[in-house]
Amino acid sequence: MLNGAKVVFALLVSLVVAGCAGKIDRRAMDGYFLLANDIPAVREMQPHGPAFVQGLRAGYxxxxxxxxxxxxxxxxxxxGRKAVAAASGVNVLPDEVALRKIDAAAAEELSAARARLMDAYERDARRLAPLAAARAQTAFDCWLEGSEYDPDRAEDCKxxxxxxxxxxxxxxxxxxxNVYIVFFAWDRADITPVARKIIAQxxxxYAQGKAARLILAGHADRSGPAAYNLKLSKRRAQAVAKVLAEMGVPEEAMELQWYGETKxxxxxxxxVREPQNRRVEISLE
Incomplete structure (x- = not known):
């Protein structure tokens, strides 16, 4: 358990003391309302980005x-901060075991589990198994946190x-x-023969049941105005979705996203014209 309860108590005490003196401490009020209001804001934050990022955000x-x-x-x-960081594109890692006050046996087991997860990341788990990897990371952090004061919670998360x-x-x-990439010519949203083969795969x-949902994320390079590139990345995502629909993928199974030149x-x-940045990434979930 981190020291949030102490923070709340200190804030309330400062409010009472200030109130008794006939003056409200504005800093204490700001701190209290931040504590009360930022959690709902995090919960309502719209998810976006790769499947791994979305999974981390949801889990946290x-x-x-x-x-x-x-x-x-x-x-x-x-x-909540970890959820925001993940959704913002920060490389959020599982908590360090030393963050928590736990006994030596639990620390040893958790350290081995964390090493196992980090080894999977080194082998590209974020890309090959994004949602399972996100579940593993958030479950690890839950297990670690529960190991301080809540054995039942720790066992469930373990x-x-x-x-x-x-x-x-x-x-x-x-x-x-589970992620395919379709590339495009400069300033174009046409589907090339090579791209069509990738889309067919x-x-x-999808037809074989390897995914229940597809996320199509359009991108552009930085060779034009940002506003134009945002629209271009949208057209690219729409072009891929159109071909997938023609090949039998239901429209409701596809989620389209577009980021312009931002990712x-x-x-x-x-x-700069960069061919690797003119793309649509298709994530299978």
């Missing part, structure tokens, strides 16, 4: 809500971690690709 929001219900505001804030890691390691063993994977595969200065 779930833990945040649980901790808030337990009146553990310190941990609620901690996991079981979820083990289940998720089994799915991650199965995906790594099979090596099944995606449609086949380059290869970072470049403004104005």
């Amino acid at each position: 929001v779930e833990i945040m809500d649980y901790e808030k219900a337990q009146m553990d505001f310190g941990d609620a804030r901690h996991f 079981a979820r971690f083990m289940t998720a890691m089994a799915a991650v390691e199965d995906a790594l063993a099979s090596g099944i690709e 995606v449609a086949e994977d 380059p595969r290869v970072p470049t200065p403004d104005g």
Whole structure:
């Protein structure tokens, strides 16, 4: 348990003391309302980005809500911040075991579990098994947090971690690709013959039940105005969706996203034509 309860108590005491003196401490009020209001804001935040990022955000929001219900505001804030960071594109890692005050045996087991997860990340688990990897990470953090004061919670989260890691390691063993990339010519949204073959593979994977949902994310390079590139990335995502629909993928199974030049595969200065950045990424979920 982090020190959120102490923070709340201190804030309330400062409010009472200031009130008795006939003056409200504005800093204490701001701190109290931040604590009260930012958790709903995190919960209502719209998810976007790769499947792994979405999975992390959802998992951390779930833990945040649980901790808030337990009146553990310190941990609620901690996991809320991790949800925001993940959704913002920050590389959010599982918590360090040293963050928590736990006994040596639990620390040893958790350290081994964290090393197992980090090894999976090194083997590209975020791409090959994004949702299972996200579940494993959030379950690990839940297990670690529960190990301080809540053995039942720790055991439940440990079981979820083990289940998720089994799915991650199965995906790594099979090596099944779950993100496909379609590239485009400069300033174009036409589907090339090579791109059509890639899209056909995606449609086949969907037909075989390898995915229940497809996320199509359009991108552009930085060779034109940002507003134009945003529209171009949308047209690219729509072009891929049109071909997938023609190949039998239902429209309701596809989610279209477009980012313009904001998420380059290869970072470049403004104005540079970069073929790797003119793309649509298709994620299978």
